[in-house]
Amino acid sequence: MRIVLLMALLAPNTVSAQTVEGSWTTASPTRERQQVLVRVVRQDCGSCHGMRLTGGLGPPLTPRALNERPLEALVSTTLYGRPGTPMPAWNTLLSTADALWIAQQLQAGFPDEAAR
Secondary structure (H helix, E strand, O other): OHHHHHHHHHOOOOOOOEEEOOEEEOOOOOHHHHHHHHHHHHHHHHHHHOOOOOOOOOOOOOHHHHOOOOHHHHHHHHHHOOOOOOOOOOOOOOOHHHHHHHHHHHHHOOOOOOOO
């Protein structure tokens, strides 16, 4: 977790994030930004993780698959990718707040584009 926080503080175009007793404290993306993020996840992430996020080239991004994973790990993977795999780093396009919101939504059941 400390590495994620340090990386979040050093990464360009990110919002600093901290944890307080295991919970994240950071500004949530605006409603308009959330609509953009839903489209990014459904279209860009969906190209590898399946359009319904149930898996494809990449693993499923469903609540069942992700609920046991710490938010910090999901945020870190989103922002910095997974070396040696096709999972790219998104830290040049997404802030820490964006990645945290996406991780929380994935664990809850990611919304459809029409739902936003």
